Amino acid sequence: MKTLFKTTLPAAAVPLLMALGATGTDPIAAEASAAASPDRPQAFAVCAGCHSTEPGQMRLGPSLAGVAGRQAGTLPGYTYSEALKASGLTWNAATLDKWLTSPQKTVPGTKMPFMGISDPARRKQVVDYLLTLK
Numbered sequence: 001m002k003t004l005f006k007t008t009l010p011a012a013a014v015p016l017l018m019a020l021g022a023t024g025t026d027p028i029a030a031e032a033s034a035a036a037s038p039d040r041p042q043a044f045a046v047c048a049g050c051h052s053t054e055p056g057q058m059r060l061g062p063s064l065a066g067v068a069g070r071q072a073g074t075l076p077g078y079t080y081s082e083a084l085k086a087s088g089l090t091w092n093a094a095t096l097d098k099w100l101t102s103p104q105k106t107v108p109g110t111k112m113p114f115m116g117i118s119d120p121a122r123r124k125q126v127v128d129y130l131l132t133l134k
Helices: 013-021 027-034 042-048 093-101 120-130
Strands: 002-004 007-009
């Protein structure tokens, strides 16, 4: 255990919290959200700081509930970049994998400030999890 932000957290949470600290996201809430589901892979923790998996719950990014089969940039209640709205992407295993490899290369002009998940195995865990969200 390591003490950070006057709260005792598992040592594994510290890198995530440090990374989220620069985004303005509440790191304690993000950590609680990342740990909320036993089916959620650890690799999803980097996503949970900005995205909810609850329908209709927006954060810095849109809710990921029901993302599979949805056309990119169309979830009501979230303001997407023009680039993502015009991308023509529909979220499935292949497009999610490509997106999570490098959002900015996949859709130049996206406003998602995320460098991507370089490890294919970790990326697959996240994609597989996203495809289960209803």
